[in-house]
Amino acid sequence: MDDHSQFRLLSERRFLPFFLAQFSGAFNDNLFRNILLLLITYTAGGLLGLPIDVVVNIAAFLFILPFFLFSGIAGQLADKYEKSRVIRWVKLVEIAIMALAAVGLWHGWYESLLLLLFLMGVQSTFFGPVKYAILPQVLRDDELVGGNALVEMGTFVAILVGTLAAGLLMGSSQPEKLAAIGVVILAVIGYLAARQVPVTGATNPEMTIHLRPLRETWNLMRLAAENxxxxxxxxxxxxxxxxxxxxxxxxxxxxxxxxxxxxxxxxxxxxxxxxxxxxxxxxxxxxxxxxxxxxxxxxxxxxxxxxxxxxxxxxxxxxxxxxxxxxxxxxxxxxxxxxxxxxxxxxxxxxxxxxxxxxxxTPEARRARVIAALNVFNALFMVVSAVMGILMLGVIGxxxxxxxxxxxxxxxxxxxxxxxxVPEFALRFIVWVLSHTIYRVRHEGLHHIPEEGPVLLVCNHVTYMDALVIAGAVRRPVRFVMDYQIFKTPILGFIFRLAKTIPIGSRNRVPEIYDAAFERIDEELDAGHVVCIFPEGRLTSDGEVAPFRSGVDIILERRPVPVIPMALRGLWGSFFSHCGGPALKHFPTRFWSRIELLAGEPIPAEQASAERLEETVKNLRGTGH
Structure with a gap:
């Protein structure tokens, strides 16, 4: 990707129309909800003979209730049907709701506007799953964070602008009429943008839709709990x-x-x-x-x-x-x-x-339903938040x-x-800190590592940080095989236990650890995971690649999987290497060092051997340390 800026997406049709559709929807939601609450507070003086505070809470409840009732059905629709089509349906419904709301605002029919607020909540419920489920279909993996960032930015800016706009309208001489015109215009803009959202294809067209609101909401909870x-x-x-x-x-x-x-x-x-x-x-x-x-x-x-x-x-x-x-x-x-x-x-x-x-x-065929479950949990947590606020501020004082x-x-x-x-959070945090303080990592050829399925990585061993450098660069979780002695080191031992590292030792000195290691390696590969070994068996003492041991041959005999040769460059001489004496014993003098991780093309198991892999890794590393 020549331009890594996420804002580039705002110039492309695969993202911009969707962004405008979701932005206008969030803007409209907040404009309508806030203007209604302000009108009830300052003009109507309450509804149905109820105090203003009660009416405001009823309004909040009516908007959030559909997320509990209809998220299950919304997730099914978004998984079954093509998503740009679903977006257009939802935006058409928004126009109808806002047209009715405009009439109610114009004539001051506030009781009917509460019903329309409920319907707006229904519309938001059906838009939520498709809003996030469509992103992985229109964006590449390296754009997914940027796309989500723009969506979150747009959502909160829309909340702010909608709230401010409602306040500004209340300062005008005819807030009801201006609001009536505004909500319809925003709904139409959202629909026109939705018409430009590109077709993505249905992800689960064979699925049967079940119109059982509460039961399907419960099914969403079970679906989300599977992972x-x-x-x-x-x-x-x-x-x-x-x-x-x-x-x-x-x-x-x-x-x-x-x-x-x-x-x-x-x-x-x-x-x-x-x-x-x-x-x-x-x-x-x-x-x-x-x-x-x-x-x-x-x-x-x-x-x-x-x-x-x-x-x-x-x-x-x-x-x-x-x-x-x-x-x-x-x-x-x-x-x-x-x-x-x-x-x-x-x-x-x-x-x-x-x-x-x-x-x-989340698998593509169920992604929208899992996101619908997320919306239910969001709604539930916000309700609990309100209850906790009442208890903490009102009851406890x-x-x-x-x-x-x-x-x-x-x-x-x-x-x-x-x-x-989920130890991966803590592990990734440690890796991120290392890669933004001690090292600056450049990597090349990592696309050779398959997106799924078992694969064995082999790499030269320079420092105690090699595994963390690789873990920070490779997108998939990696199971490392390392000397069992490292687990006795207080900090590093904790880190590598988080990473589910497989301990290994000498067959002569600790045969039980040696045998258990190969059993674990075989289990991980059988489960379709990525396993990384350092075939030298120890850290280099001179910066050069030591002879590869036969462990890699044993692994491939038991479980023939593709092998990716890898090489680390630039780590020799760091605090964690044996350069100038034992690692971790001398004062660190290098920070934010430039290092490289290079990956070669996959080698089939039948063509891989310790000797060939050693030569390949040496060639990848070149003459630098």
Missing amino acids: HSVLLCIMAISWFWFLGAAYLTQFPSFAQTDLMGDETVVTLLLAIFTIGIALGSVACERLSGHRIELGIVPIGSLGISLFGLDLYFNMPANPVPTDWWMILSDSQHRQVAIDLLGIGFFGGLFIVPLYAFVQRE LSIPEFFLVLSIMNLVVAGFVYQQ
């Missing part, structure tokens, strides 16, 4: 929406009570938080190296909590009446703005790789800054649980 890693990523995404809903819901009271701010402060806090999420989302593309990089997810969760803690400890000690300019100009108030921007930014880093991971790891402190601590606990359940 443990995907399920935990779904839980993590929903946790982000839990936090986001908790923060956004409290902004009005937080601005008024704790900052003594006017209405401009509420708008500014919302804008700062939303801009932070948008910036974090688009930053994922560069930080992840145009790939699905789970290593930045722990960075995101840690940043959310650190800025949340900082927000609590840096609240103005003696608040005075405040406007938006004081938030930006006064040092104490500016720190609040910086903290909210940081929470949003790291939230963007947190969520984008997770969405991309769920899309990649915490202040809003104290509530934010509780959220920050809870986030650390939840993150720790998820990373303990």
Whole structure:
């Protein structure tokens, strides 16, 4: 790809029409919902004889209820039918709903508008699964993070713009009529954009649609639970929406009570938080190296909590009446703005790789239904977030800054649980940190590694970090075979246990470990995984490639699989090599070193041998160390 910028996608038909369709939909949702709530609050003075607060919560419930009722059916439709067709259907329905809403707004029929808010929630429910399921069909793997980043950025910018537009319309002389015209125009724009979305092809056309709302929603839960890693990523995404809903819901009271701010402060806090999420989302593309990089997810969760803690400890000690300019100009108030921007930014880093991971790891034939399950969990977590806010603030009596402190601590606990359940998060985090501090890795020929199926990688062995360098470069999870003694090293042992490294030792000294290693290697290859061995059996003591041992021949005799020869260059002389004495014993002097990982063409098992592989690896490495 000549131009790695994700913004390039906004100039291409395979992405731009879809982006405009989803942006206009999110904009319309928030414009209609917010203008309705503002009209009910300031014009109608409540509905059906109920207090305004009750009506506002009823409205929120009506919008979110369809996600529980109809997500199962929505996921089935998106999996069965061609997705651009589904998008056009949904956008046509949006025009019909908004046309009715325009009539209701024009005439002030607020009770009917609550029903239409429910229907708008239904429309959003059916758009959600196809919104994310279409991306892997129109984008390449190295574009998936960038595409998701743009979608998340667009969604939150649309939320912000829709909310601000509703406020601006309320300041006009005829807000109902202007809103009526606006929602119809946005719906038409969304449909016109949807007509340009390219055809993608149906992924599961033989599937039978079951119109059983609650039962199909339950089936979604079971479907999502089939892949443990995907399920935990779904839980993590929903946790982000839990936090986001908790923060956004409290902004009005937080601005008024704790900052003594006017209405401009509420708008500014919302804008700062939303801009932070948008910036974090688009930053994922560069930080992840145009790939699905789970290593930045722990960075995101840690940043959310650190800025949340900082927000609590840096609240103005003696608040005075405040406007938006004081938030930006006064040092104490500016720190609040910086903290909210940081929470949003790291939230963007947190969520984008997770969405991309769920899309990649879910089979195409069921992807939309799994995303529909994700939408159900998101809705559930947002409801729980609202309940928790009521309990913490209303029953227990915490202040809003104290509530934010509780959220920050809870986030650390939840993150720790998820990373303990899926060690790949922690491993990828360690690899990401290494590759952005100690080493700068250039790789070549990794496309030779197949996307699926068993394969054996063989590589020269220079440092204790070789496995982590390879793990950071290869897209598929790799099972490494390494000397069992390394597991006695406190830090490295912990890291390699996370990586599910296979320990091996001398047949003469530890025959039980030796035999168990070959059994594990055979099991991993039989399961279709990638296994990497360092046939030299030890770190090089002089920078040169030592003779390959016969272990590779034993592996291939038991399980004939393709072999990918690999070579590392530039690592000799680092703190983790034996250059100048035993590794890890001398003071590190090299940081951010340029290193290379080169992969050759696959060699069939019947043509591979220790001697040939040794020669191939030497040729790949060349004369450099």
